[in-house]
Ligand SMILES: Nc1ncnc2c1ncn2[C@@H]1O[C@H](COP(=O)(O)OP(=O)(O)O)[C@@H](O)[C@H]1O
């Protein structure tokens with residue numbers, strides 16, 4: 161990847177939240193899924209948000225991914241507030257600058273591996289030749305060269321998640337957000353996926369934010385944030401410093 | 405994106421085949437019916453032109469049935485002038501003149517009110533000799549002869565060789581009566597014409613009315629399609645020559661054709677509407693289900709940055725391919741069925757007519773394009789609502805859907 165140059169700006173904020181709060185109203189009751197969360201993800205980060213089921217991880221990730229809107233507070237993307245952006249403007253931001261990895265892979269079953277990876281490039285209207293090159297490069301990085309023509313249902317869970325990672329990376333986003341990327345994989349495969357993400361972070365300076373309740377994921381983090389009942393409880397730095 | 409829309413059709417092959425099949429069925433059905441209606445219309449057009457010629461030129465008072473006396477008669481000089489104006493028009497085969505009168509046809513003690521049409525015998529524009537089934541037609545040197553319809557002949561017990569008396573009022577208002585020899589019996593597609601209309605030589609009609617005028621000039625064209633352009637051109641020339649005459653086309657002259665053609669349009673319109681409302685609702689059901697099943701995928705692609713409008717477009721495009729496929733299959737099937745139908749050559753006698761015709765299906769461009777177009781449009785239309793609904797779900801809710 162030609163992206164190593166990005167590490168020169170390591171430390172600049174990519175995503176930042178200010179007093180981020182989300183509540184859901186269920187009949188008479190109000191559930192506070194997120195409560196005044198202040199958090200910053202910087203360029204080159206490998207942050208993991210850890211917490212038990214129901215603690216608000218997905219809610220937080222959805223708001224960082226700009227697919228959900230906060231009840232209160234603000235999400236800043238590259239320093240710019242997003243609250244006032246329209247649906248269409250948010251979609252454009254997502255397609256160009258945010259990569260997403262889901263717990264359930266969420267590949268499009270009727271498209272081949274290569275076509276799934278290519279999809280975000282169609283949204284950004286990338287020229288055909290460039291699309292080909294980028295798709296091939298990302299598939300090679302995730303170790304799936306030769307699988308281009310396969311359909312998702314012909315792949316194992318680990319392979320599917322690799323395709324999803326390649327898809328998330330193909331537009332060279334500023335940040336990749338992953339919601340429980342290992343939850344649907346056995347532990348060995350889960351580790352392989354985390355190693356893949358770690359390698360991409362270390363070698364290509366891809367910024368990652370992973371939310372999970374899986375403790376084994378923490379081994380790969382530079383920063384671990386603990387979330388409970390919608391509040392960030394604390395943060396632990398884990399060094400694992402990148403080679404400068 | 406077109407690729408994704410097309411691939412989505414392969415998702416559930418049985419369902420896609422079912423929807424395409426329903427669209428195809430609707431398309432084929434309306435194609436056959438429309439082709440059938442067109443053939444029937446063409447048959448009726450032919451008989452109408454046989455009866456009226458392509459164009460008639462006459463005083464509007466006569467054509468509108470508002471004449472009180474014989475003020476509409478066209479003198480020999482004007483007739484010659486009109487013929488001179490008509491002849492240079494492209495596609496004109498020839499002209500002839502007619503003089504009709506109302507009279508009382510008497511045989512022994514029985515009488516019948518008839519409309520006697522005075523025609524130039526053996527003219528090559530519009531004579532009715534080819535309708536004669538018994539006896540002979542009118543001849544150029546005939547004067548006191550008449551062709552009687554089979555229906556009237558049966559009622560009055562007439563045969564060729566019998567004599568009848570025709571009574572009428574002359575132009576001056578006097579009674580006039582003359583004997584006529586029945587030389588032939590004719591049949592016509594309309595029983596009404598067979599009962600109430602007789603044909604006499606023009607010279608006889610002029611003699612009976614004591615005039616040298618005619619009441620209309622009939623124009624024959626080489627092609628039906630030229631009718632309206634020719635009518636406009638000739639009408640303009642008549643107006644320029646300040647003649648108080650109008651041109652009427654065969655379709656306007658025949659109230660029967662106008663009524664039937666309108667009825668055909670209504671029938672076909674109704675049938676097509678019914679078929680496609682049905683197709684619309686069935687395909688709507690199928691697409692609603694099919695789009696709903698993909699809610700999570702919609703959530704995924706929207707999370708990746710696909711806009712609402714793009715998702716809508718994707719679904720509508722999918723339905724467009726479905727409509728094109730269904731319509732295409734429908735056209736092929738419809739043409740196939742029609743060819744079989746035409747090969748079978750089924751005879752049919754329409755009500756109110758005396759001659760059987762061979763049923764068939766015509767393929768003109770509209771016969772194929774209208775059902776095809778309507779198939780595609782109704783399929784796409786049925787995608788609008790479910791596609792819109794699919795884009796209304798929030799990304800987060802869509803991602804959570806199973
Ligand atoms: N759409 C919703 N409506 C109501 N409550 C919700 C909704 N989404 C999440 N919640 C609630 O918010 C809390 C946090 O949920 P979530 O962010 O999914 O947690 P996690 O991903 O950590 O398991 C939970 O109590 C959950 O029940």
Ligand SMILES: [Mg+2]
Nearest residue numbers: 217218219340
């Ligand atoms: Mg969750």
